[in-house]
Amino acid sequence: MTTGPILKIEDLRTYFYSRSKQAFNRAVDGVSLALKKGETLGIVGESGSGKSVTALSVMGLVTAEPGIITGNIGLKTNGVQKNLLQDIDDYVKLTRDNARSVAVAKDNPRWQRHVDKVMRGVRGKEISMIFQNPKVSMNPFSSVGRQIREAIMLNTSINNRKEARERALYWLEHVKIDSPRLRYDNNPYGLSGGMCQRVMIAMALSSEPSVLIADEPTTGLDATIQSKIVSLLGELKSTVGVTTLLISHDIDVIKTLSDRVAVMYGGKVLESGPSKEILSAGQHETHPYTAALLASIPTARQIREKSYLQAIKGDVIDTVNLPQGCRFYARCRQVTKQIKMQCKHQEPELREISHNHKVRCWLYFDE
Ligand SMILES: Nc1ncnc2c1ncn2[C@@H]1O[C@H](COP(=O)(O)OP(=O)(O)OP(=O)(O)O)[C@@H](O)[C@H]1O
Numbered sequence: 001m002t003t004g005p006i007l008k009i010e011d012l013r014t015y016f017y018s019r020s021k022q023a024f025n026r027a028v029d030g031v032s033l034a035l036k037k038g039e040t041l042g043i044v045g046e047s048g049s050g051k052s053v054t055a056l057s058v059m060g061l062v063t064a065e066p067g068i069i070t071g072n073i074g075l076k077t078n079g080v081q082k083n084l085l086q087d088i089d090d091y092v093k094l095t096r097d098n099a100r101s102v103a104v105a106k107d108n109p110r111w112q113r114h115v116d117k118v119m120r121g122v123r124g125k126e127i128s129m130i131f132q133n134p135k136v137s138m139n140p141f142s143s144v145g146r147q148i149r150e151a152i153m154l155n156t157s158i159n160n161r162k163e164a165r166e167r168a169l170y171w172l173e174h175v176k177i178d179s180p181r182l183r184y185d186n187n188p189y190g191l192s193g194g195m196c197q198r199v200m201i202a203m204a205l206s207s208e209p210s211v212l213i214a215d216e217p218t219t220g221l222d223a224t225i226q227s228k229i230v231s232l233l234g235e236l237k238s239t240v241g242v243t244t245l246l247i248s249h250d251i252d253v254i255k256t257l258s259d260r261v262a263v264m265y266g267g268k269v270l271e272s273g274p275s276k277e278i279l280s281a282g283q284h285e286t287h288p289y290t291a292a293l294l295a296s297i298p299t300a301r302q303i304r305e306k307s308y309l310q311a312i313k314g315d316v317i318d319t320v321n322l323p324q325g326c327r328f329y330a331r332c333r334q335v336t337k338q339i340k341m342q343c344k345h346q347e348p349e350l351r352e353i354s355h356n357h358k359v360r361c362w363l364y365f366d367e
């Protein structure tokens with residue numbers, strides 16, 4: 001295993017401008033993450049916390065006008081470092097009034113052309129992505145085998161059809177599709193949801209990417225299929241060893257598959273570190289938000305007795321109207337008298353509390 005991250009996201013900000021509110025939705029607001037070769041980094045957080053927008057930003061797929069992005073996304077492949085956000089600012093102009101952005105002009109066609117140029121040879125090749133709904137991402141009119149074969153011919157050194165077909169069959173077998181030779185000729189709508197997700201995983205891996213991004217790969221599948229896909233991803237982690245950014249709101253999935261975890265809320269990382277340490281910790285060893293997330297996972301007994309549903313109280317933060325202080329303040333149950341004013345008025349930084357374990361909370365840095 002080489003040292004140094006393959007993917008290094010630094011101070012990523014992805015904002016969507018609302019003309020009606022004359023303000024930005026700060027969907028991702030200064031996120032830094034690093035992914036080392038062979039490791040799986042999980043991103044967990046409630047709905048709307050910015051997980052998918054982070055992934056889409058890496059893929060150059062934030063196309064909505066007028067979404068803007070700043071920061072660095074460094075991708076290192078074959079020893080070559082590339083910033084996927086290089087020069088992106090050239091295509092956006094912000095007009096400010098008293099330090100507040102009041103208008104954003106974006107040259108969308110040129111922005112798009114620039115992104116496509118930067119992402120050529122990266123998207124689908126160096127970085128592959130699997131989504132929640134595999135059927136939507138596949139061509140409904142072409143057989144799944146042919147789609148994988150074409151991806152192989154496009155993204156790898158194999159340019160011989162017969163060889164690409166054999167390679168596609170290899171990947172279908174690798175993701176445990178039963179009767180791969182028969183399934184090869186099926187169109188996506190002829191397959192079940194779980195089977196389709198396996199095909200999608202095969203397609204993503206077939207281009208032998210440096211990084212795989214999996215955004216809610218098990219959400220939307222029924223419980224038994226979910227656990228089978230989690231087992232498959234676990235097996236692939238040891239057999240293929242692909243470097244993975246795994247997004248899920250399911251803590252158990254993250255705990256099973258990730259080496260490290262980043263907990264996101266309101267567009268920011270509130271805690272990051274070793275997955276097992278953080279997701280198995282007691283209430284006072286993690287960020288209050290993580291503790292609340294962990295407390296909201298129902299136990300097997302609670303599920304049986306239907307006495308769970310202790311979701312975190314209060315509404316998820318509105319990333320258009322952000323408070324001055326800690327983003328979790330309005331819902332936090334751990335604020336003490338001593339730190340209350342800091343929590344309310346000053347946003348804490350993400351700071352290390354133990355080796356590789358960082359927390360953004362005044363409780364840990366009461367001065
Ligand atoms: N194209 C877009 N235009 C405007 N706002 C957007 C767009 N895409 C996402 N957002 C906003 O960005 C914020 C973060 O959304 P995101 O999809 O990243 O959340 P998430 O953490 O992936 O949630 P979920 O668990 O529901 O998938 C939300 O406020 C969302 O409404």
Ligand code: SF4
Pocket residue numbers: 287288289326327328329330332333334335336339343348360361362363
């Ligand atoms: S900084 Fe304060 S409000 Fe924020 S999570 Fe920590 S204790 Fe809670």
Ligand SMILES: [Mg+2]
Pocket residue numbers: 051052053215
């Ligand atoms: Mg999402």
